[in-house]
Amino acid sequence: MKVLVLLTLVFLASARPDNHYDKKYDNFKVDELVSNSRLLKAYALCFLGRSKCTPEGHDIKRWIDEGTETRCAKCTPKQKVLVAKFIKALMEHCPEEWELLQKRSDPEGKQTDELKKFLDEFAP
Template sequence: MKVLLLTLCLATALVAEELYEEVGDDFNASEVLENPRLLSSYVKCLLFQGPCTAEVKRIRDALPEVLETHCAKCTKRQKQLGQQLTQGVKKNHPTMWDELVAHYDPNGKYQDAFKDLLEGN
């Protein structure tokens, strides 16, 4: 019984390590999208053009892998936030969207990943 319990604990720990660190509960995507100054600051961080908060820096550091793996290590909430932010930026701030795509996908390699994220897949 102890061996089974230990095995389950280790398996749970390994699965937990496979996911990205959860975004803080206080992160509000709508607030970011509705605040041009905050959104611009986040985009500058993502483009390596300005300072970053710790949370946005973690996102920036993970983005290449997120795109490569189609967000395989993302939690459900991270996928929802990513979809909301991606759709909002693409729709309401097309210049920022174009800058992000040019930076993270200059050759169009991740178009399927962007499409999946926009559609919530």
């Protein structure tokens, strides 16, 4: 489930007392991110530890493991949509980075069905 969290954290910075990630990323301009292949790849490389991170990417990267383990339980509904859009774009436009992220977070492919359900629900 690390793949899901990885993408969820692209839009999240920190946990809030109400058990959700910071809502400041609820309005993150994901459409601008996913329409820019260079920027999309830069975020992926940041999460892989192969490139410098933006301030947002750095903060979000810290929450990837937790998000993966909980299926983005601390994400707001808006954040789940943002994460799903990011994942779909990454799969389509940066397949090599997506494969590396997937192998790193789910090497045995056990979360593939859960990820598909998540994408179908939040980014149909």
